[in-house]
Amino acid sequence: MALQNHPMWRLPKHHLDHEGTHDHVHWVELFYDLIHVVIIFLLGNFLSDHLTMDGFWAFAGLFIAVWFAWADSSVFNSLYVSTDFKHRLIMSCQIVTAMVMAASIPHVLNKGWTFFALAYAANRLITAYLYYRTNKLGVEVTVLSRTVSRNFFGLAIVFAVSAFLPKPYNFIVFGAGIISIQFLYMLPKIGVLECKRFLPRLGHMSERFALLLLIVVGEGFFKLVITLSEKGVYKVTPEVLFNFMFGGIAVFVQCWIYFDFVGNGKPKSQAKWTLVNWWLAHLFLMLSAVMMGVALAGEVKVGFWDPYPLKYGAIGCIGLAAYLLCLLWIQGNIEERVAHKFATAKVRFFGVFLALVTLIVLPFVPALVGNLLWGTALISQIAIPLTQAYFHFLNEEAKEQQIKA
Incomplete structure (x- = not known):
C-alpha cells in the first residue's frame, strides 16, 4: 500500500472527493466528546450553585459557547475526512483546550474567566488552523476552507481580548463573538452556508x-x-x-x-x-x-x-x-x-x-x-x-x- 493511501498518512479530503466515505464517527471524535462529559457535569453544577436569573443566563451563555466549540469542530470532521497522524495531534491539542475550559467553569464569573476565555480562543484558533491546513495542502480548491479559517482566526482574537477586559465588557465582547459565529454561517451572500461545498455528511x-x-x-x-x-x-x-x-x-x-x-x-x-x-x-x-x-x-x-x-x-x-x-x-x-x-x-x-x-x-x-x-x-x-x-x-x-x- 502506498504511504499516502494509508489512513495514518492520508491527507484530509472533502468527503465529496473521497471514495468509499461513510457516516460513522471516528474514535478521535469520540475521544473529543469524552471531555464534554466533564464539561456538561460542571455546567450542571454551575447551574445548581447559581439558581437565580443571572445565574441561569450565565449558565446558558456558557453552554451555548461550549456547544458551538464542539459543533464547529464536528462540522469540520464531517466535511473533511481526516485520519492522519498530524490531524490526531492537532485534535489532542484541542482536547487540552476543552480541559482548561472545563476546569475554569466553577470560577468562571471571577478569576476563572481569563483561563476560560483564553482556552476558548485557543480552541477557535485550532479550528481555524484545521481549515487553513486543508487550504494549504491544496485539498480544498474553493474559497470554503480559506473563508472559514479567516472567520475563526478573527473570532479567536476577539475571544482572547475578552479575557483581559473588566466586567461587564468581557462578557459583552465574548457574547458578541458567539453571536458573530452564527452570522458568519448564515448571512446572505457572505455566509459560509452560501458555499456550494459546505455540505457536511x-x-x-x-x-x-x-x-x-x-x-x-x-x-x-x-x-x-x-x-x-x-x-x-x-x-x-x-x-x-x-x-x-x-x-x-x-x-x-x-x-x-x-x-x-x-x-x-x-x-x-x-x-x-x-x-x-x-x-x-x-x-x-x-x-x-x-x-x-x-x-x-x-x-x-x-x-x-x-x-x-x-x-x-x-x-x-x-x-x-x-x-x-x-x-x-x-x-x-x-x-x-x-x-x-x-x-x-x-x-x-x-x-x-x-x-x-x-x-x-x-x-x-x-x-x-x-x-x-x-x-x-x-x-x-x-x-x-x-x-x-x-x-x-x-x-x-x-x-x-x-x-x-
Whole structure:
C-alpha cells in the first residue's frame, strides 16, 4: 500500500472527493466528546450553585459557547475526512483546550474567566488552523476552507481580548463573538452556508448529535447518583429512594423520546434554513436537557409530602416544555419516519401544557403530586404514541388477515 493511501498518512479530503466515505464517527471524535462529559457535569453544577436569573443566563451563555466549540469542530470532521497522524495531534491539542475550559467553569464569573476565555480562543484558533491546513495542502480548491479559517482566526482574537477586559465588557465582547459565529454561517451572500461545498455528511452529524445528546441527558444520572451518595444511601427514607428511582426512569424516557422520534434523523433537504433549524433545535434541546438533569437532583432532597424545591422544579418544568418543543422543531426538519404519524404536535403540546401546569401548582402541592403531573407530561410522550401505534398496526394486521381469508 502506498504511504499516502494509508489512513495514518492520508491527507484530509472533502468527503465529496473521497471514495468509499461513510457516516460513522471516528474514535478521535469520540475521544473529543469524552471531555464534554466533564464539561456538561460542571455546567450542571454551575447551574445548581447559581439558581437565580443571572445565574441561569450565565449558565446558558456558557453552554451555548461550549456547544458551538464542539459543533464547529464536528462540522469540520464531517466535511473533511481526516485520519492522519498530524490531524490526531492537532485534535489532542484541542482536547487540552476543552480541559482548561472545563476546569475554569466553577470560577468562571471571577478569576476563572481569563483561563476560560483564553482556552476558548485557543480552541477557535485550532479550528481555524484545521481549515487553513486543508487550504494549504491544496485539498480544498474553493474559497470554503480559506473563508472559514479567516472567520475563526478573527473570532479567536476577539475571544482572547475578552479575557483581559473588566466586567461587564468581557462578557459583552465574548457574547458578541458567539453571536458573530452564527452570522458568519448564515448571512446572505457572505455566509459560509452560501458555499456550494459546505455540505457536511448529514448522517455523520446526526450521529454526533445523538452521541452528545446521550452525554447531555446522562448528566441527570450523575446529578441523581452523586447527590444521593453524598447524603448516604443508607440514611434516606424510602420516599427519597422512590423519588431517586423515578428520576432515573425520567432520564431514560428523555432518551427514549429522542431516539424513537428524531434521533439519527437526517435533515429532509440541504436547504439553508432547514439545516439552520436542525442545528439550532439541537442546541436548545440539549440546553433543556441539562436543565432537567439539574432539576432531578431535587428528587433526593425531598420526600412525598413536602413541596418540591421550587427553584429546581421551575427549571425542570421549563426545561421539559422546551425539550418537547425542540423535539417538535427537529421533527419538522428531518426526513419523515413512521413514528411521526403518532408523535403529533397535539401530543407534544399536551406535554408542554402539563409541564406548565406543574410549574404553576408546584409551590402549593406535595412533591408527590408535582412528580405525578411532571411525570405524566413526560411519559405521555411515549405512552400516547405507543398506544396509538399499537392499535393502528393491530387494525392493519386484522385487515390484512381478512383480505387473505
